[in-house]
Each structure stands twice: as structure tokens, then as C-alpha cells.
Amino acid sequence: MPIRWNVPQHASARGRLDEALTAGRGAVVLGPDGCGKSTLARLAAGDFGRRHPGTRIRWVTGTPTERAVPFGAFSHLVQIADIGKPAALLRAARASLDGSDQGDLLLVVDDAHDLDVLSATLVYQLALAGAARMIVTGRAESSPEAIAALWADGLLRRVDIEAPGGGDTPAEVDAFLAELPAGARSVLDYLAVAEPLSLADLSALTGADAIGDAADRGAVETRTRGGASNDPVVYTAHPLFAERARAALGGDGARQRRTELVRLLSQHPPGHLSDRLRLAALALDSESPQPTAEVVAASQQALRLGDLALGERLARSALERSGGLAARLALAHALAWQGRGREADVVLGGLDPAALTEAALMDWALLRAANQFWMLSEPERATAFLRTTRQRVSDAGARTTLDALSATFAMNAGNVGHAVKVAGEVLAAPGADDQAVAWAASAAALCAARQGRFDDVEPLAQRALSAEHPGLLRFTIGLGQTTALLMAGRLDAARELAQQFTDFAELQQPGRAIGEVLLAHVLLADGEFARAAALLGPAAATLERTGYSWGPLSLTLLATALAQQGDIAAAGKALGRAESRHGTKSALFAPELGVARAWRLASMRDS
Known part of the structure; x- marks a missing residue:
């Protein structure tokens, strides 16, 4: 009833x-x-x-x-x-x-x-x-x-x-579901694996009468949401209905429903990116796998949207089925951006570079070098690998891109003068692509701020921002901009800019944590040590699990913030962690480490 x-x-x-x-x-x-x-x-x-x-x-x-x-x-x-x-x-x-x-x-x-x-x-x-x-x-x-x-x-x-x-208990919901006729129950079963579904698609799977019966019995609701389409869609009428129906289906039953859904939805491929990703995710756990090229493309789109977990799932599935380079690179990107450098290196090591075309070699080598430098903390190996790769490529544009990454390496290693020289050559090269410009201009902007050439920072930052490039370079650019503003005494402007990196524009980690480091850096300069420490504590805990240079910097700034408040024990602990993680890849921040040591000594009244 x-x-x-x-x-x-x-x-x-x-x-x-x-x-x-x-x-x-x-x-x-x-x-x-x-x-x-x-x-x-x-x-x-x-x-x-x-x-x-x-x-x-x-x-x-x-x-x-x-x-x-x-x-x-x-x-x-x-x-x-x-x-x-x-x-x-x-x-x-x-x-x-x-x-x-x-x-x-x-x-x-x-x-x-x-x-x-x-x-x-x-x-x-x-x-x-x-x-x-x-x-x-x-x-x-x-x-x-x-x-x-x-x-x-x-x-x-x-x-x-x-x-x-x-409220309603799972047992009450289970009893209600058990009394539904088979047709109405099948409507809930499909919604249990994909909710909502269009009325047209669900009708093709269950029949319109079954949907009407389910609605009459209070199991589902048909709604018109507005927006791009006025086509009605079907939702469950209670949050527990889909959950309990999914539990009752079991693994095999849910897989069968996904298979039937994927076969139907694939007959009219969706145009919206979110819907394409939804179909790709459904197909992963079905008996109707998508072509590997489509799965790789979906993985790449998920990564561009910042969904590293979905990107990893899709890329791993494609690699297991094909072993292809595109799937391998997508999976390595997903792993590296999550700070899982060892896993990424294993994935990248599973092919013969001698068998690659020059374009494929570049895609593989750039990712592997970056992973070696930051995630594996092997900057010398990464720099040597870049030099070897440069000798293997003949295209001038490819060499420029390799040089741009080497400029970024030099900056992080504290060789600011060399980084500025190489970055300038890259930015002057007519064949520099977006990736090269993003690396070179972001490095040049931060180097200019560190060298006191404040008027140069913003033009370089804007050039870097104009180049489309995934990843975390926007934070390097932001640090250059906030550093220049702080050195010019423009604390309010620096705070406003840094705040943009934490106003939930960056929700995925590690971006969220890096944004908090940027803001804490400004707060320290403004004497707000307690607020800075409150941000840096969780940010450092996130970042030190990755290989990013932001990890040692976050710990260094945390030590300074704690020492400024007189918390000697906590400052010493943070400083010890910073020193143990500091190395060539974070040598750019050696001055900050020296300042942290000095403040700890000062807090102990020790000269």
C-alpha cells in the first residue's frame, strides 16, 4: 500500500x-x-x-x-x-x-x-x-x-x-521495500546505482507503469529541475531508500544494474562533462567497459577538474586493460599530484623510453623528472635526467620546455641567478609553449620577488597566469606576488591576495594546505602569530606527507610562529621536523629556516 x-x-x-x-x-x-x-x-x-x-x-x-x-x-x-x-x-x-x-x-x-x-x-x-x-x-x-x-x-x-x-529506521525502510511489487522495486534498484535518472531513460529500463506505481506508493518522485533542460528526472522519495536498496542488491546485483544502465546511456552519449564522467565511473564497475581511449580521456578530464581520486581510478582501469602510454601518464599524474611519488615512479618505469617517439618521450620525461625532483627528493638525479633527455630531442620547442623545467629546479635549489637566466631565455624563445611559459614565468616571478626586483613580479606573474597549465604553479606565482607586496609594505593587499587561495577556491588537497601556507606567511609578517600557527599546524601535517617543497616551508614557518609566541617545546619540535625534511629541493627557503632557528634561540633567551 x-x-x-x-x-x-x-x-x-x-x-x-x-x-x-x-x-x-x-x-x-x-x-x-x-x-x-x-x-x-x-x-x-x-x-x-x-x-x-x-x-x-x-x-x-x-x-x-x-x-x-x-x-x-x-x-x-x-x-x-x-x-x-x-x-x-x-x-x-x-x-x-x-x-x-x-x-x-x-x-x-x-x-x-x-x-x-x-x-x-x-x-x-x-x-x-x-x-x-x-x-x-x-x-x-x-x-x-x-x-x-x-x-x-x-x-x-x-x-x-x-x-x-x-525518525525512520533502516528496519522500517527495509520492510517497506520488501512489500513493493517487482516493477516498483526495480525502479529503486536502478536509482540505487545512479540517482537521479531521466524519466525517459528509467522508463526504457523499467516501463512507465512501474515508475508510476513506485511514485503512487511513495517510493520515488518525478521532478523538473529547470536549467538547461526541462526534461523530468526521477529521485528516490526518502534518503534511506537508495541506501537500503543498494545494500539489498549486493555486489553482483548492483553490477548487473550498472551494466544495463551503461548499455542504455551509451546509446546517446551525454554532452555535459559531468555526465560523461558519471557514465565512465558507472562503466568501471559494470560488464560494459568503455573503449580505453574514452576512459583515458575521462581520466584526464577528472584530473583537470581536480578530482585526483576519480582520475586515478579511471587511469588505473585503462592501464590494466591496455598498458598504453596515455593511461600510464594519466595514472602517474594522479599519483604524483597526491604526493605518492614512489608509486608514480613504478608506473613510469614500466616502459622502454628508447621505443618512444620524441613527443611521447617528452611527455614521459617531464613527468618523471618532476616526480624525481620533488616526490622522490632526488634533485640531482632529476637534473641529470633532464640533461640526458635534452640531448635526445632535436625539436627546439621541446628543448625550450625542458629548459623551463630546469629553471624551476634551479630556483627551488636556491640557484636563483641561474634560474633567472634560463627562465629569461625560455620566455624570449618564440617557440615556447604554454607549459614552458608557465614554468619559466612562475619561477622568474618568485625569483624577482626574492631578489628585490618588485616591479618585475606582476608582469611575470600575469604572463604565467595567462598560460593554461594544470598543477600547483599558481601557488608559486602567488608566493611571488605576496612576497613583493610584503616587501613593499602593502600588508593589506598581500592579505587580500593570499585570502583568495583559501576562500574555498582550492578545496582539494594539497592545494588547500598550500593556500593556507600562503596566508600564514602574510599573517606572520603582520604579527598574527596565533592565527598563522593555527593554519600552519594542519597544513604542515598534510604537506609533509608529500614531496612538495611547501612541506619544509610550512614547518619552518610553523616553528617561527610558535617561537614568536614563546612555545619553546613546540617550536623546537616543528623546527626539527623542518630541518629533517629540508634539502636541495627546498634550498630556496634556507633564509626562512635561518630565521626560524634565530627566533627559537631568541625565545629561549639564548644568543
Whole structure:
């Protein structure tokens, strides 16, 4: 028989939500599953729309399956440019949501605890910019960091509600599912492995009558979300339905449902990048694998979006099936960017460089040299490897790119003069590609700041930023810019710039931690030692597990911040960790290490 979950009215919470929408930018409604958050949001949004008829109301709903895909929940609302900078991707996504000529936007984000990192980041940025009124629902204890920051940073009002009588239990849901007819149950089974599904696709799998029966029995809901398509989509009607249906399916049953879904969806390949990644992820755990070239392409796109875990899964699957160079490079990139240099080196070592074309040799050699220098802490070996590779290539553009990486190596090794010379030659070369320009200009910008040539920093920084290149070079550029501003006494400007690296433009690690190091560096210069230490503690814990030069720097700055506060024991411990990790690859920061030692001695009243 049909089931209707007892949804309380929450009159008090409704009043606070209405007030937050009228007087402010909106609210975050928090509570356990099944307590009526979604109903409350739907009623409040409907009433607001009736009172303000020019308002565009758009819905985004997080689900466990879409959480595994970048921008999964927003695929119907935002366009994603195929570019390689997470911050630029977020700006493009915000711009595609703007539509300021179409009236004010009320964005309802339901089950925000099930958003992927980029979707959660976009929600935060929209709230920070005041670009939309918002109603966000979710569970406080399991929300992504960016969602928790909505109320922690005071951007949206927090409204807590409780479920009377403890809410619905898994046992009650299991009993309900067991009584569903086979057709209605099959609808839930497909949604358990991919939610939502379009009404058209789900009808092709189960039949329209089964969906209608499931809806009549309170198991699913058909919604029109707005945005790029008004085609209806189907969701489960309760958060526990998909979870319990997935548990009942078991591994083999879920795999069979994915296989059937992949075969259907592959007949009309999706155009949106998030949907293509969703299909690629589904196919991984099915009996209908995609062609390896498509899997590699999906892996590369996931990496450009900053989803290293998904990029790794896809690349590993492609490599196991093909052993090809493209899959090998994608997997090595994913591993290296996560700081897993030894694993990346094993992957890169599994081929014969003598059998590679010159273009393939370059792709392989650049990644292997960078991995050797930073992740394996073998800078001498990496530099020698670059020289050997340069002797093997004949193309002038390829040699320029190798020189650009060698300039970056020289800078990190503290050989600033040589780095400036080589970087200048690269930037003057007519055949320098984006990768070469990004490496050379970022190194030149930071070197200029360290040498006191402050007027040179910004033009070099802008040239580096104009070159599309994935990875972490934007932080090298940022350090050059903030250093120049600090040395010029422009503390407020330095803080404003550094803050941009921590305002959830960088949610994936290690980018988040490096952004916090940049901000802490400015806070130290401004005498805010406690705030700097609070940022540097967790950042250093993240970065010292990787091979990045930011690891020793974060520990060095932490030691200084602690010593400035008179915490001698903690400063000594941080300094010891910094010294043990300092070496050629972080020699550029030897002056900071000397300053940390001096402050520790000063805190001990020791000359």
C-alpha cells in the first residue's frame, strides 16, 4: 500500500527560514534524514516565488552516486569549460548560473551533505558573492567543509530541526521495500546505482507503469529541475531508500544494474562533462567497459577538474586493460599530484623510453623528472635526467620546455641567478609553449620577488597566469606576488591576495594546505602569530606527507610562529621536523629556516 512518511510542520523553523529569505541571503536547514528538511525548503521556496514572481527558482539535489563526480549535482545548471584551473572552472560555473538579466536567483540545494567538492565549493562561492538567495538542507555532521562554512562563516543563517520520535529506521525502510511489487522495486534498484535518472531513460529500463506505481506508493518522485533542460528526472522519495536498496542488491546485483544502465546511456552519449564522467565511473564497475581511449580521456578530464581520486581510478582501469602510454601518464599524474611519488615512479618505469617517439618521450620525461625532483627528493638525479633527455630531442620547442623545467629546479635549489637566466631565455624563445611559459614565468616571478626586483613580479606573474597549465604553479606565482607586496609594505593587499587561495577556491588537497601556507606567511609578517600557527599546524601535517617543497616551508614557518609566541617545546619540535625534511629541493627557503632557528634561540633567551 502507499506510504506517506510523517513529515512534521516545523512552524518555528519555517518562520526563521522565511525571515532569513526576506531579510538576508537565506539559510541552511540542518537535521537528520527524514525530518522534513526538503519539505520545509519546498514550501518556503514556493511561497517566496509567489511573493516575488520575477525570481528564478533552481533546484540542486545531492545524491551519494553523484557525489563521486565533479559538479555532478549541478550538471543541469552550469556549463564547464574544458580548462585546467580549478579556480577558473569555478568562475565559469558561476558565470553560467548568473543570468542576471533573467531576474533574481533563488537556489535550493537539497541534501548538500551529498555534494561533491566542486559543487560544494560553488555553493560557498555563490553565498560569499551574494549572487543568489539560498536554501540549503543537509546533515551538519557529514557536510563537506565548504557547506559547513556557510553557517560557520556567517554567510547563511543556521536553522536546526529535529525528527520527532527518532525518525525512520533502516528496519522500517527495509520492510517497506520488501512489500513493493517487482516493477516498483526495480525502479529503486536502478536509482540505487545512479540517482537521479531521466524519466525517459528509467522508463526504457523499467516501463512507465512501474515508475508510476513506485511514485503512487511513495517510493520515488518525478521532478523538473529547470536549467538547461526541462526534461523530468526521477529521485528516490526518502534518503534511506537508495541506501537500503543498494545494500539489498549486493555486489553482483548492483553490477548487473550498472551494466544495463551503461548499455542504455551509451546509446546517446551525454554532452555535459559531468555526465560523461558519471557514465565512465558507472562503466568501471559494470560488464560494459568503455573503449580505453574514452576512459583515458575521462581520466584526464577528472584530473583537470581536480578530482585526483576519480582520475586515478579511471587511469588505473585503462592501464590494466591496455598498458598504453596515455593511461600510464594519466595514472602517474594522479599519483604524483597526491604526493605518492614512489608509486608514480613504478608506473613510469614500466616502459622502454628508447621505443618512444620524441613527443611521447617528452611527455614521459617531464613527468618523471618532476616526480624525481620533488616526490622522490632526488634533485640531482632529476637534473641529470633532464640533461640526458635534452640531448635526445632535436625539436627546439621541446628543448625550450625542458629548459623551463630546469629553471624551476634551479630556483627551488636556491640557484636563483641561474634560474633567472634560463627562465629569461625560455620566455624570449618564440617557440615556447604554454607549459614552458608557465614554468619559466612562475619561477622568474618568485625569483624577482626574492631578489628585490618588485616591479618585475606582476608582469611575470600575469604572463604565467595567462598560460593554461594544470598543477600547483599558481601557488608559486602567488608566493611571488605576496612576497613583493610584503616587501613593499602593502600588508593589506598581500592579505587580500593570499585570502583568495583559501576562500574555498582550492578545496582539494594539497592545494588547500598550500593556500593556507600562503596566508600564514602574510599573517606572520603582520604579527598574527596565533592565527598563522593555527593554519600552519594542519597544513604542515598534510604537506609533509608529500614531496612538495611547501612541506619544509610550512614547518619552518610553523616553528617561527610558535617561537614568536614563546612555545619553546613546540617550536623546537616543528623546527626539527623542518630541518629533517629540508634539502636541495627546498634550498630556496634556507633564509626562512635561518630565521626560524634565530627566533627559537631568541625565545629561549639564548644568543
